[in-house]
Amino acid sequence: MSTPGDFKIHATDGEARRATLTTAHGDIQTPIFMPVGTQGTVKSLTPLDLEEMDAQIILGNTYHLYLRPGDDLVARRGGLHKFANWKRPILTDSGGFQVFSLQEIRKLSEEGVEFRSYIDGSKHFFSPEKAIDIQKNLGSDIMMVLDECVGYGADKDYTNKSLEMTTRWAKRCRDHYPKGSGGQIMFGIVQGGFYKDLREKSLEQLREIDFEGFAIGGLSVGESTKEMYDILHHIAPKMPSDKPRYLMGVGTPLDLLEGVSAGVDMFDCVLPSRNARNGTLFTSQGKINIKRAEFAEDDSPLDPECGCYTCRNFTKAYLRHLYMAKELLSYRLNTYHNLYFYLDLMKQIRAAIENGTFAELKAKYEAAYAKG
Numbered sequence: 001m002s003t004p005g006d007f008k009i010h011a012t013d014g015e016a017r018r019a020t021l022t023t024a025h026g027d028i029q030t031p032i033f034m035p036v037g038t039q040g041t042v043k044s045l046t047p048l049d050l051e052e053m054d055a056q057i058i059l060g061n062t063y064h065l066y067l068r069p070g071d072d073l074v075a076r077r078g079g080l081h082k083f084a085n086w087k088r089p090i091l092t093d094s095g096g097f098q099v100f101s102l103q104e105i106r107k108l109s110e111e112g113v114e115f116r117s118y119i120d121g122s123k124h125f126f127s128p129e130k131a132i133d134i135q136k137n138l139g140s141d142i143m144m145v146l147d148e149c150v151g152y153g154a155d156k157d158y159t160n161k162s163l164e165m166t167t168r169w170a171k172r173c174r175d176h177y178p179k180g181s182g183g184q185i186m187f188g189i190v191q192g193g194f195y196k197d198l199r200e201k202s203l204e205q206l207r208e209i210d211f212e213g214f215a216i217g218g219l220s221v222g223e224s225t226k227e228m229y230d231i232l233h234h235i236a237p238k239m240p241s242d243k244p245r246y247l248m249g250v251g252t253p254l255d256l257l258e259g260v261s262a263g264v265d266m267f268d269c270v271l272p273s274r275n276a277r278n279g280t281l282f283t284s285q286g287k288i289n290i291k292r293a294e295f296a297e298d299d300s301p302l303d304p305e306c307g308c309y310t311c312r313n314f315t316k317a318y319l320r321h322l323y324m325a326k327e328l329l330s331y332r333l334n335t336y337h338n339l340y341f342y343l344d345l346m347k348q349i350r351a352a353i354e355n356g357t358f359a360e361l362k363a364k365y366e367a368a369y370a371k372g
């Protein structure tokens with residue numbers, strides 16, 4: 001009988017791993033991309049759409065659900081799985097990053113972070129324990145510790161003091177929900193900014209705590225791709241090899257390939273759904289923007305190599321028309337395709353690791369996406 005948190009590696013190709021992570025709502029095949037469901041839903045898509053495209057796990061948003069409709073209300077409805085009728089695994093972030101990135105006014109202390117609701121301006125406070133209680137109420141399969149994600153350009157002294165507080169918070173989170181005390185598993189989050197020695201220090205401190213997985217935080221915060229990859233390749237291979245590695249908030253198709261090549265197993269990013277809103281679509285030949293006039297009378301599918309509902313049933317001309325007319329269907333069809341593309345890319349990555357052809361797959365997409 002497998003237990004939530006079990007992580008079995010089936011194949012490797014360089015640092016890349018093909019594994020299975022067990023959760024209380026089923027097994028997850030990694031490497032994996034996790035669609036972001038901000039308010040308990042992946043915008044414009046139904047659970048049926050997500051199952052059709054084989055989304056194995058989605059992200060719930062602790063910060064937003066806490067403020068509205070309330071994590072306690074969701075708990076009284078049986079938790080987020082029941083409330084949103086999503087039967088597969090859910091990962092929730094701790095909400096700290098959303099507070100830091102969405103709120104100007106907030107107060108940070110050893111105790112936690114104080115902030116005002118963007119809905120009605122009311123005052124709120126997240127301690128590490130509170131962040132875990134919210135995720136317990138939501139019933140997510142994978143919980144993230146409350147951490148501080150320092151901004152890009154933070155100096156070494158601040159970054160060092162911050163990672164030490166993040167470690168103390170991580171310990172408080174684990175003590176508040178000890179391993180095995182329920183079906184939910186918990187990941188620690190490695191910080192340390194862009195200082196390699198501080199990244200190692202954060203990891204050394206966190207690996208003393210018995211987490212079922214470890215995330216790389218503090219990246220994709222405005223740095224260059226080179227700076228992100230530099231830290232990524234430095235720290236990912238040093239993380240416990242027998243536990244899942246989750247790179248938070250990343251990224252483009254090339255970032256996913258680079259992350260897998262560094263040994264990362266899990267990714268989340270708002271890009272596929274957010275880009276769908278502005279007509280930027282990912283295809284096997286690279287990125288295109290559907291609003292370009294050249295597509296006005298183009299009767300070819302968005303991506304001839306894509307098997308998704310959008311590509312099988314509509315032309316670029318029609319998708320451009322929907323976009324220009326600001327039709328709701330534009331957002332839905334574009335989101336469906338972009339997420340399908342990301343999930344299919346991860347499926348290709350899993351197969352490539354199994355048959356030792358990951359380097360070739362990476363080179364193929366680097367050529368298609370070279371023009372950025």
Ligand SMILES: CNc1nc2c(CCNCC3CCCCC3)c3nc(N)[nH]c(=O)c3cc2[nH]1
Pocket residue numbers: 036037038059060061062093094095096097144147148149189216217218219220221248249250268270
């Ligand atoms: C986009 N770049 C980025 N994201 C980061 C995130 C958020 C990851 N995505 C969470 C979802 C966002 C949409 C709603 C649902 C939750 C980070 N989160 C934490 N806790 N710590 C980081 O250092 C941390 C660092 C991050 N960098």
Ligand SMILES: [Zn+2]
Pocket residue numbers: 302303306307308309310311312337340341
């Ligand atoms: Zn498609």
